Amino acid sequence: MQTTQMIKVLLADDHVIVREGTRELIQRESGMMVVGEASDGVEAVEMSMKVHPDVVVMDIAMPRLNGIEATKQIKQLLPTTAILILTAYESEQYILAILEAGAASFLLKNVKGTQLLEAIRAVYAGESVLQPSTTRRVIDQLINKATKTEEVSAVNPLTDREIEVLKMAARGVSNKDIADQLYLSNRTIQTHLSNIFKKLSVGSRTEAILYGLKRGWFIMEDLP
Known part of the structure; x- marks a missing residue:
């Protein structure tokens, strides 16, 4: 069954195997597609300007430019693009930095594939992935x-x-x-x-x- 609107996703992670696995997961899901990949923060900004993604799934620890700084630049250039950060850290210091940068939300890197797909759909629809208390x-x-x-x-x-x-x-x-x-x-x-x-x-x-x-x-x- 065809969907009326495809969610365009950009993947930004310096680990090729992570991008490959995430791409395969997304490409199997109806209603969303991977429109670009970046191996560092600078590429993430440049690729975003080329493909205008609806959602960027962004790692934090990347060469040349980290995910938080890349998020700031993308939000300045493409304010309506939603950024979903993947992080290994759950401290409030990191959460504050992520949200201050303009990210819509964040997920821990041990998240299940189904949860990642749900989060992509949620931030695309303007939902929050954060718990209300958080x-x-x-x-x-x-x-x-x-x-x-x-x-x-x-x-x-x-x-x-x-x-x-x-x-x-x-x-x-x-x-x-x-x-x-x-x-x-x-x-x-x-x-x-x-x-x-x-x-x-x-x-x-x-x-x-x-x-x-x-x-x-x-x-x-x-x-x-």
Whole structure:
């Protein structure tokens, strides 16, 4: 059965065997395809500009340019591309650096193939792969850090409904549960999130949440 939209994935890892295994896994999955591969961070940025992937699956430890720096550059050039980081580290220091760079989420390298495929689909749809408790803790730290360096702007291009959806996303509520609670279809919620991403020039709900919080459109204390 043909899908209406193929998810274009770029693989960035300096280990050939890892890229080969990941490519085979993705190519067997309907609805997604590998459109490029990179063996280091510089290649990842250059290849992203050539193929404009929907999702980049990015390793952190790579030659010439690490995955975090490559993520920063890709997000500056292609803000709506979602970056999914693969890492062997789970410390909050790494998670903070990953999300600050603009990554949509991260997975540990011991993840199962099915979980990786689910995560690719999730970040492509604007979902968060982080656990709600992790999301809340990490976002709190990012906001505390950001308020010292960023000016708060009152200009808000989002509609009241979009802000409502974004607040629920900030609580870690899934697209499906947002739809159920607002008595809307899942497709309508996806459309709202897509519009939010376009207006803010971001590629994931994590980035959108941080964008709104940093500008004072809502605060974590407002979220039950």
